[in-house]
Amino acid sequence: xxxxxxxxxxxxxxxxxxxxxxxxxxxxxxxxxxxxxxxxxxxxxxxxxxxxxxxxxxxxxxxxxxxxxxxxxxxxxxxxxxxxxxxxxxxxxxxxxxxxxxxxxxxxxxxxxxxxxxxxxxxxxxxxxxxxxxxxxxxxxxxxxxxxxxxxxxxxxxxxxxxxxxxxxxxxxxxxxxxxxxxxxxxxxxxxxxxxxxxxxxxxxxxxxxxxxxxxxxxxxxxxxxxxxxxxxxxxxxxxxxxxxxxxxxxxxxxxxxxxxxxxxxxxxxxxxxxxxxxxxxxxxxxxxxxxxxxxxxxxxxxxxxxxxxxxxxxxxxxxxxxxxxxxxxxxxxxxxxxxxxxxxxxxxxxxxxxxxxxxxxxxxxxxxxxxxxxxxxxxxxxxxxxxxxxxxxxxxxxxxxxxxxxxxxxxxxxxxxxxxxxxxxxxxxxxxxxxxxxxxxxxxxxxxxxxxxxxxxxxxxxxxxxxxxxxxxxxxxxxxxxxxxxxxxxxxxxxxxxxxxxxxxxxxxxxxxxxxxxxxxxxxxxxxxxxxxxxxxxxxxxxxxxxxxxxxxxxxxxxxxxxxxxxxxxxxxxxxxxxxxxxxxxxxxxxxxxxxxxxxxxxxxxxxxxxxxxxxxxxxxxxxxxxxxxxxxxxxxxxxx
Numbered sequence: 075x076x077x078x079x080x081x082x083x084x085x086x087x088x089x090x091x092x093x094x095x096x097x098x099x100x101x102x103x104x105x106x107x108x109x110x111x112x113x114x115x116x117x118x119x120x121x122x123x124x125x126x127x128x129x130x131x132x133x134x135x136x137x138x139x140x141x142x143x144x145x146x147x148x149x150x151x152x153x154x155x156x157x158x159x160x161x162x163x164x165x166x167x168x169x170x171x172x173x174x175x176x177x178x179x180x181x182x183x184x185x186x187x188x189x190x191x192x193x194x195x196x197x198x199x200x201x202x203x204x205x206x207x208x209x210x211x212x213x214x215x216x217x218x219x220x221x222x223x224x225x226x227x228x229x230x231x232x233x234x235x236x237x238x239x240x241x242x243x244x245x246x247x248x249x250x251x252x253x254x255x256x257x258x259x260x261x262x263x264x265x266x267x268x269x270x271x272x273x274x275x276x277x278x279x280x281x282x283x284x285x286x287x288x289x290x291x292x293x294x295x296x297x298x299x300x301x302x303x304x305x306x307x308x309x310x311x312x313x314x315x316x317x318x319x320x321x322x323x324x325x326x327x328x329x330x331x332x333x334x335x336x337x338x339x340x341x342x343x344x345x346x347x348x349x350x351x352x353x354x355x356x357x358x359x360x361x362x363x364x365x366x367x368x369x370x371x372x373x374x375x376x377x378x379x380x381x382x383x384x385x386x387x388x389x390x391x392x393x394x395x396x397x398x399x400x401x402x403x404x405x406x407x408x409x410x411x412x413x414x415x416x417x418x419x420x421x422x423x424x425x426x427x428x429x430x431x432x433x434x435x436x437x438x439x440x441x442x443x444x445x446x447x448x449x450x451x452x453x454x455x456x457x458x459x460x461x462x463x464x465x466x467x468x469x470x471x472x473x474x475x476x477x478x479x480x481x482x483x484x485x486x487x488x489x490x491x492x493x494x495x496x497x498x499x500x501x502x503x504x505x506x507x508x509x510x511x512x513x514x515x516x517x518x519x520x521x522x523x524x525x526x527x528x529x530x531x532x533x534x535x536x537x538x539x540x541x542x543x544x545x546x547x548x549x550x551x552x553x554x555x556x557x558x559x560x561x562x563x564x565x566x567x568x569x570x571x572x573x574x575x576x577x578x579x580x581x582x583x584x585x586x587x588x589x590x591x592x593x594x595x596x597x598x599x600x601x602x603x604x605x606x607x608x609x610x611x612x613x614x615x616x617x618x619x620x621x622x623x624x625x626x627x628x629x630x631x632x633x634x635x636x637x638x639x640x641x642x643x644x645x646x647x648x649x650x651x652x653x654x655x656x657x658x659x660x661x662x663x664x665x666x667x668x669x670x671x672x673x674x675x676x677x678x679x680x681x682x683x684x685x686x687x688x689x690x691x692x693x694x695x696x697x698x699x700x701x702x703x704x705x706x707x708x709x710x711x712x713x714x715x716x
Contacts, residue, residue, distance in 0.1 A: 075100050075135050075243055075271050076121065082129035083116060090116055092295040094130070098243065102271045103681070105282040105304060108292030110492055110536045114275045117292075118142060118245045121273070134243070141241030145248050146225065147232050155223070156216040158231040159202040160195055162239040198238060205234045208260040209253070210420050226252030226421070233261075242270045250278050250559055251533075254421045258559055266684040277537055279304050279562035284684060287677050302675060304537075322362045332356050377477045378551045379524035383447030384411050386525050386553045387432055392441035394427060401427050402577050405441070409525075414547075414554045416564050416586065419574035425557050426529055428574060429455070432555060433527045445525075452523030454515065454531055461514055464503035468493050468513050471502065475520040490542035491516050491535070508534035515543070524552035532560045561586070646700075654697050661690050 076098040083091045090113035098104060106114050119125040121132055122142040134140055152174070153167070161167045172186035206216060209230045220228055229252050236244060250258050262284055265272060276282055282289070282304035289300040289307035300307040332352045339345035385408060392405040401424045409415070409432065417425040430436040433453035434443065445451070462471060472484040488498050491512045502510065511534050518526075532540050544566045547554065558564055564586045571582040571589040582589040664687045667673050673680055 075102070075138055076140075076273075077133045078121070078130070079133070080130035081120065081127050081132065083113070083120065083125070083127050089295050091127075091297075094295075094297050096290065096297055096299065098271050098273060100242070100271055101678075102273075103285050103287040104271075104273050105286035105289045105307075106273060106275045106292070107282075107289055107304075107307070107537060109538075112292040114292060115145065115247055118144070118247055118273070118275065121243075122245060138243060139239070139241040140243045140245065141236040141239055142245040143229070143233055143236055143247060143249060145229075145251065147229055153220050154217050155206065155211060155220055155231050156199065156202060158220050158228075159206055159216075159234040159238060160198050161235055162198060163193070166190065166193055166195075202234060202238045205237045205264075206231070208257070208264065209234055210257045230257070237264065240268075240270060244268065244270055244272050246272065246274045246276075248275055248277070250276060250281055252421075253559055254423075255418045255559055255561070255564075256420050258561070263684060266681045277532065277535065277540060278560050279537060279540070280565065281561065283562075284680065287680075303680065305671060306675065318362070322364055325359070325362050329356060329359070376519060376546045376549050377475070377521060378549075379450065379522050380448060381551075382411055382449045382524045382553065385409075385446040386411055386413075386449055387446065388442075388444045389431060389438075390442045390444070392431060392443065393439050394431060394436065395439065400577070402431075405431075405577070405579070407432075407572075407579060409553060409555060411446075411553055412551075414567055414569045415556075415572050416568035416570075417555065417557045417572050417574055418564075418589070423574045424577060425574045426455075428579075429453075429527050429529055429555065429557060449525050450523040451525045451527070452518060453527045453529075454518055455527075455529035461517055462502045462510060465501065467499050467501055468505070468509075469498040471513055472498075472516055472520065475517070477520065479520070487516055487520070487542075488513075491539050512539070519543075519546045522550060522552060526550070526552055526554050526556075528554070528556040528558075530557055530559070532558060532563050650697055650700055657690055657693060657697065661687065664690065 078097070079095050081091050081094040082089075106117070108114055116125065119142075120127055121134075122140060123132075124142075153161070153170070157167070157170060161170075169186045169190045172182060173190070176183040176186065203213070203216060207213075211227075211230070211234075220231055223231070233246075233249060249261065253261065258281075262281060265285055272285065274282070274285065284303075286303045288302070289304060291298045291300060291307065291311065300310050302310070332355060336349050336352045336356075339349050387409045389405055389407045392402055393400070394402045394405070405428075407428075417428060419425055427436065430453075431438065431443065433451055435453055435455075463474075466474070468488060469481070469484060472488050473479055473481065485498055488494075493500075493509075493512070497509075500509075502513065505513065515531065531543060535543065540560070540563060544563065547567050554567070556567070568586055570584065571586060573580040573582065573589070582592055584592075664683050668680065668683055668687070673683065
């Protein structure tokens with residue numbers, strides 16, 4: 075599919091790649107990892123043909139199509155969302171522009187219409203609408219101008235186009251950045267069955283564990299291949315690091331012994347031959363380099379906040395609207411000390427609004443917000459840049475803490491959040507937006523409030539930095555409410571889940587796995603509206619009143635019919651319960667397999683299990699709906715649910 079041979083790329087004196095070679099096969103699922111700035115996105119642009127290498131070559135199999143999703147995409151012209159999703163070839167967009175610009179029925183218009191019809195868009199559009207729905211677009215959004223959307227939604231539309239196009243090699247640069255949890259899980263399931271090859275850049279550890287069958291690690295200008303998913307990579311990388319460190323130390327001891335011998339006997343004529351032999355041995359030896367590159371997860375005792383009262387924050391009867399758009403009506407919520415709650419739900423459901431209401435950033439339009447005893451609020455989103463002094467360096471900002479901190483400890487913490495070497499001496503005024511966000515995060519963790527609200531805290535962090543943040547938040551003794559689309563981060567931190575949808579809050583008194591289990595087990599309610607519509611369509615004339623004898627016969631027949639129907643429904647209910655029980659056993663067994671490390675050692679097995687599990691969840695949802703209807707029809711109590 076793809077062959078990269080002796081690739082080299084540098085920007086001035088900075089070498090990104092040197093003599094890099096690797097191969098991507100037809101069905102490979104590869105995660106590309108490495109520190110921020112190591113060249114991951116540049117490598118994608120080289121493969122996509124947007125950049126030329128300084129040396130070497132990038133060869134794609136003749137006839138193979140490459141699709142590339144960068145992190146940032148600009149809208150083009152007046153295309154609609156559906157136009158973007160169905161533009162599976164550049165010609166389609168050009169033909170549409172001609173149709174809009176040329177006079178109707180002109181020669182140019184007719185030629186463009188004929189070519190566009192040849193693309194059989196009527197076959198492409200249904201798939202595009204299905205993919206757009208999976209990425210949380212509503213049907214009404216399909217006709218909206220793409221230019222009116224935010225950057226995240228434009229990215230989703232371009233992602234939909236790539237999925238509809240289904241290129242042989244799909245390059246995805248941080249595809250989960252702008253997705254909510256529901257869309258992320260949908261995309262993960264979709265890609266598990268993708269027919270082509272995948273090359274992915276992601277800082278989402280759970281995403282890489284679910285999809286990757288190999289990890290390519292950019293290490294000091296070279297690419298090192300590891301088999302398995304991200305967990306396998308971490309274990310194997312640590313093993314190789316230990317081996318290299320041991321080999322380096324052994325060689326250093328050997329070199330030191332050879333040099334001591336040469337220095338000790340250099341002046342003795344009788345030892346001259348042996349001295350020269352030792353010196354030549356040192357010269358011929360291939361010197362091993364000391365380990366460098368990946369920063370280890372820091373071990374640091376994070377400062378802790380003062381203890382608050384049991385009730386941290388209460389929202390009572392709160393309304394909030396943006397103009398005519400009502401987000402919440404009569405909202406009630408209480409946050410208690412020690413909770414670590416993640417807000418989940420589709421984009422636009424009101425998660426960030428709820429976080430701002432809790433933080434006091436948005437005023438309560440109606441109702442009340444009450445803070446508990448000794449509660450100190452910190453909101454990591456709006457205030458993260460306001461807490462920085464542009465004239466100070468990153469190191470000075472880290473040292474500006476009420477807790478005593480040595481320079482070495484401050485540099486260690488900064489290093490874990492991507493401020494390395496001379497970066498700590500950069501002034502805040504010259505830092506990028508991402509660097510300022512990371513520095514504000516360091517300051518927040520060095521002097522944490524006892525009620526911490528965080529909106530997407532893992533943005534701008536690489537995988538080792540996310541581990542450092544997890545370590546800090548696990549040690550955090552206060553109350554935490556946060557929003558994140560990083561499933562690994564959520565699983566590591568959250569102890570409760572609050573689902574937000576259409577202004578309604580649904581609490582789950584368990585971690586993220588508990589939330590997923592409860593969601594997958596929720597039965598579908600029968601479509602009462604459809605039945606009512608069908609009944610209302612029939613308007614027969616009122617029949618004549620039956621005689622007493624006919625009434626008795628009709629009543630007996632009705633009772634017999636009801637009895638037969640009830641017995642049939644009871645049989646159906648018993649059959650459905652057996653089917654549900656069998657599927658639930660299979661579901662638990664497959665979920666257990668997905669939690670075992672051995673599963674990910676077999677290429678393709680995690681993807682197959684994920685596909686089968688998704689099918690089981692869909693089948694269970696259908697059976698639960700049928701079971702509920704059978705229970706209601708047979709007159710069984712609802713408490714007998716399986």
